[in-house]
Amino acid sequence: MSGPxxxxxxxxxxxxxGTAVRVHDLSLAYGGGPVLEGVDFSLAAGESLCVxxxxxxxxxxxxxxxxxxxxxxxxxxxxxxxxxxxxQTERTRLDFPVSALDVALMGSLANGRWWLPARRSxxxxxxxxxxxxxxEDRAGVRFGELSGGQRQRVLLxxxxxxxxxxxxxxxxxxxxDPASAERIATLFAELRDEGRTxxxxxxxxxxxxxxxxxxxxxxxxxxxxxxxxxxxxxALEQTYGSEIVVLEDEGGAGPVRAIAVxxxxx
Amino acid sequence: xxxxxxxxxxxxxxxxxxLDLVELPxxxxxxxxLTLLAVAGGLLGAWIVLRRxxxxxxxxxxxxxxxxxxxxxxxxxxxxxxxxxxxxxASGVERAGxxxxxxxxxxxxxxxxxxxxxxxxLASDVxxxxxxxxxxxxxxxxxxxxxxxxxxxxAAALALAGTALLGRAWTAAGFDAGGAPALGxxxxxxxxxxxxxxxxxxxxxxPAVGALLVASLxxxxxxxxxxxxxxVGGLLGASVATAVVQGALGLYAxxxxxxxxxxxxxxxxxxxxxxxxxxTATRSTGGRPTALEAT
Numbered sequence: 387m388s389g390p391x392x393x394x395x396x397x398x399x400x401x402x403x404g405t406a407v408r409v410h411d412l413s414l415a416y417g418g419g420p421v422l423e424g425v426d427f428s429l430a431a432g433e434s435l436c437v438x439x440x441x442x443x444x445x446x447x448x449x450x451x452x453x454x455x456x457x458x459x460x461x462x463x464x465x466x467x468x469x470x471x472x473x474q475t476e477r478t479r480l481d482f483p484v485s486a487l488d489v490a491l492m493g494s495l496a497n498g499r500w501w502l503p504a505r506r507s508x509x510x511x512x513x514x515x516x517x518x519x520x521x522e523d524r525a526g527v528r529f530g531e532l533s534g535g536q537r538q539r540v541l542l543x544x545x546x547x548x549x550x551x552x553x554x555x556x557x558x559x560x561x562x563d564p565a566s567a568e569r570i571a572t573l574f575a576e577l578r579d580e581g582r583t584x585x586x587x588x589x590x591x592x593x594x595x596x597x598x599x600x601x602x603x604x605x606x607x608x609x610x611x612x613x614x615x616x617x618x619x620x621a622l623e624q625t626y627g628s629e630i631v632v633l634e635d636e637g638g639a640g641p642v643r644a645i646a647v648x649x650x651x652x
Numbered sequence: 653x654x655x656x657x658x659x660x661x662x663x664x665x666x667x668x669x670x671l672d673l674v675e676l677p678x679x680x681x682x683x684x685x686l687t688l689l690a691v692a693g694g695l696l697g698a699w700i701v702l703r704r705x706x707x708x709x710x711x712x713x714x715x716x717x718x719x720x721x722x723x724x725x726x727x728x729x730x731x732x733x734x735x736x737x738x739x740x741x742a743s744g745v746e747r748a749g750x751x752x753x754x755x756x757x758x759x760x761x762x763x764x765x766x767x768x769x770x771x772x773x774l775a776s777d778v779x780x781x782x783x784x785x786x787x788x789x790x791x792x793x794x795x796x797x798x799x800x801x802x803x804x805x806x807a808a809a810l811a812l813a814g815t816a817l818l819g820r821a822w823t824a825a826g827f828d829a830g831g832a833p834a835l836g837x838x839x840x841x842x843x844x845x846x847x848x849x850x851x852x853x854x855x856x857x858x859p860a861v862g863a864l865l866v867a868s869l870x871x872x873x874x875x876x877x878x879x880x881x882x883x884v885g886g887l888l889g890a891s892v893a894t895a896v897v898q899g900a901l902g903l904y905a906x907x908x909x910x911x912x913x914x915x916x917x918x919x920x921x922x923x924x925x926x927x928x929x930x931x932t933a934t935r936s937t938g939g940r941p942t943a944l945e946a947t
Contacts, residue, residue, distance in 0.1 A: 453834040471834035478828045482702065483882050492824040496835045500824075501817045528882055529827075541831075548835065 406431040406552050406583035407452065411461035414447050420459055422447050427601060427610045429585075431466070431551065434578050436594040436613075437587040439603035440626050440646065445587035446474070448603065449554045452585070466583075468496060469552040470545035474560065475537045480530035486540045487525040490515050493547025508547070515543035520569055535566025542573060552583045559588060591622065591630075591644050617642060668907050679903065681801065682793040682913060685860050686899030688804035689869055692811040692853040694892030697874030699815075699846055701891075702884070703826045706871045708745060708847070711760045713854040713866025715741045717771035720788045720863060725779035731803055734858050738851035746844045771863075791862035791914035793906055800859045807856035814849045815888065818842050823884050861914035868914070872921035873898055879932045898924055 405428055412425040422444030429435055439445050450456040451463045453471045470493070493515070494508035516522050519539035521532075529537060538558055545553055559567050574584060586597070594600045600616040602608040602625040609621040619642050622630045626646045633643045673679050700709050716734040723733035741763070776782045787795070825832040825839040832839040854866045861869055877890035901924075902917030909916070 450830070453830075455830065455833040468836055469834055471831050473828060473830035477830050479826065482823075482827045483878075483884055483887055484823065484827055485883070488823075488884070489827070492820075492827070492831075492835065495820060495824055495837060498836060500821050500835075500837055504820070541828075544831075554834070 404431050405429070406433070406466045407435075407585070408464045409448075409452075409462070412448075412451065412458055412463050413460040414444070414451050414456055415459045416447075416456075421605065422603065423606045425461070425601075425603070425607045427599070427607070429583055429599065431583055432578060432581040433598045434574070434584040435586070435599045435601055436597035437585060437601045437603060438589075438591060438594055438622075438625060438646075439587075439608075440629055442605075443625070444603045444605055446556055449556050449585065449587060452552075452554055465552050467551045468548075469554050470496075470548045470550035472538070472541045472545060472553070472555045472558055474556045475534060475541065478529070478537070478541075482529065484529050485526050486516060486521055486529060486532065486536075486543075487512055489529050489540050490525075490543040490547055493544040493549075496548040496550070511547050512543070515546040516540070518546060519543045519573065533563060533566070535562040535570075538562055539566055539569060542570065550582070553577065553585070555584065555586045557587055557589065559590065559593075589646055591617070591646050617644075619644075622646075668904070670904060672907060673900065673903060676907075678794055678796070679907060681796050682860070682903055683900065685796050685801055685804050686903055686913065686917065687896055688801065688808045689853075689857050689860060690873070690895035690899050691808040691892055692804070692856065693869035694873050694877075694895035695811040695815045695888055696846075696850055696853050697870045697872075697895070698877065698884070698887045698891045699819075699822055699826075700850065700870055701874040701878050702887070703822065703846065705846075705850065706867065706875075707757060707760050709850055709854065709870045710867040711764050711767075712738050712741050712851050713858070713870075714764050714863050715767045716855060716858060717767050717788060717863040718774055720858065721771045721774045721779065721781065721784070724784045724788060725774075725781045730858065731799075731855060734855040735852065738855050739848065742847040742851040743844075746847050768864075786912070787862070788858075789862045789864040789914075790912045791858070791860045791865065793860070793903065793913040796859055803856045804860075807853040810849055811853060814845060818845060819884070819888075822846060861917060862912070865914040865918050868918035868921050869895065869899075872918070872925060876921070876925050876928050879928050894921075894924060 407429040409425050409427055412422075413420045414422045425448060437445050437448065447456065449471065451458060452465055452469060490512035491504050491508060494504055494511065513522065513525065516525050519542050521536060521539055521543065524532065524536065529540060532540065542558075558570060562570065574586070577584060588594070594617060595613045597613060599611065600613050601610045602616060602621055604625045608624045609616045619632055622632070622642065622644050629647050631645050631647055633645065673683050700706055716737045719733040719737035720730050722728065723730045772785065775785050821837045821839070821842045824835060825837055825842060829839070850870070854870065857866050857869050873895035874887065874891040876894045877887050881887050881890050898921045899917055902920035903913055905911070905920060906913040906916035
């Protein structure tokens with residue numbers, strides 16, 4: 387298995403041929419049998435990918451493999467540089483005595499000198515990142531006291547400080563207020579314009595149209611490609627089974643409008 | 653026996669001078685020992701409370717008890733015996749955690765009870781050294797010597813160095829375990845270092861507070877501080893300050909009532925916690941953990 391490229395490299399780094407993410411015949415497991423099989427795709431620098439799938443379909447598992455946290459059972463997952471990872475916010479400890487600024491500042495640990503105190507320039511970068519997500523006036527507020535959308539924006543600020551070429555975002559819009567969602571969508575567009583590669587997992591099938599590529603997972607790779615060719619009734623039914631509700635179908639093999647009905651709200 | 657003292661009016665009348673803590677040589681040694689341990693226990697306690705390792709800290713101290721009984725009866729070094737057991741216990745916990753099979757509270761409780769039971773049986777039936785049990789479980793202020801001070805100073809220095817070098821990694825990994833590898837943090841190594849530091853500091857605290865009351869130095873001050881502060885730096889500072897006050901109060905009480913310092917320090921810490929919890933409960937907690945959650 388070859389994990390994400392090691393080393394203290396930060397932003398700006400790209401694969402030699404412009405490939406930012408390359409996943410080849412990847413199978414993943416948590417000790418037992420595989421929970422995700424046959425994943426095979428690659429993304430060029432600056433491309434955005436929407437990862438669709440039901441709960442337990444392997445979205446988070448794939449992202450954890452790309453961070454290097456989870457070793458491959460088979461195949462490989464390579465990322466240019468060290469990716470920034472935004473876990474679902476419920477995986478963070480809301481009782482921790484850390485402020486929004488403290489969390490943004492954690493991004494500077496990725497410079498490879500985590501044993502040294504934060505420098506003045508690190509603090510300036512953290513403040514600038516908070517300003518960019520529109521939370522400069524909340525810098526001193528404890529992370530756990532922020533709203534869900536604000537917490538997600540603080541974690542985005544941490545990723546901005548990390549200055550990673552590839553960003554992995556696990557359901558960044560789940561439980562987020564509309565104002566924050568709009569702000570986050572704008573930021574995504576800016577990050578893509580800067581040539582960064584975004585992998586976003588979501589339950590929002592409709593939002594997948596706005597991405598360069600769509601990957602459908604249901605314990606295996608169901609489909610990968612441009613939204614127009616992937617968001618078909620057949621592929622979505624294979625991905626979500628009975629959880630899919632088709633809203634608009636132009637007939638034939640063309641793209642459809644649909645929503646996934648999650649049986650386990652969370 | 654404490655009841656006898658409380659009923660004896662002359663004991664209350666003969667309240668010792670606080671200056672005795674620095675004027676009596678053995679008390680001065682005990683005060684220095686408890687202050688050094690306050691630095692180690694206060695700093696590591698902050699990480700213990702943040703990382704929810706309170707039960708581990710308690711268990712790693714108690715686990716040393718059978719080792720201490722054997723060392724005491726055979727004349728072997730108590731520090732070396734305690735260290736061997738504590739490090740063995742810590743590495744077992746780390747290995748279980750890494751393989752995804754968290755030993756869990758039930759296994760920790762089992763280890764605690766087994767350690768106490770085996771220690772008592774060894775002391776009473778095998779070595780017939782029952783008289784040492786009190787001292788090994790609850791510590792002593794009288795028997796402290798230069799070697800104990802050096803060991804405590806070493807633990808304090810290690811806790812300071814660990815906090816300075818690994819504090820940012822411990823905070824980031826504790827706050828968001830999933831995000832730590834993506835930040836390039838050696839999360840597993842940092843976690844192992846924390847468990848080892850706790851084990852070493854717990855062994856350093858054994859002569860003063862005994863195997864059963866290690867948690868009074870490593871958990872209680874940080875739990876008190878957690879009620880008072882909203883930043884990691886504040887927690888570290890307040891935790892050390894609380895530990896120093898708790899140690900001095902406990903030592904004074906042990907001088908007055910002629911009890912071992914371990915129980916006296918534990919009672920002083922519990923009293924401080926109760927006072928602070930009541931005082932802060934009247935304010936709006938503002939999302940801060942309540943007294944029960946903080947532990």
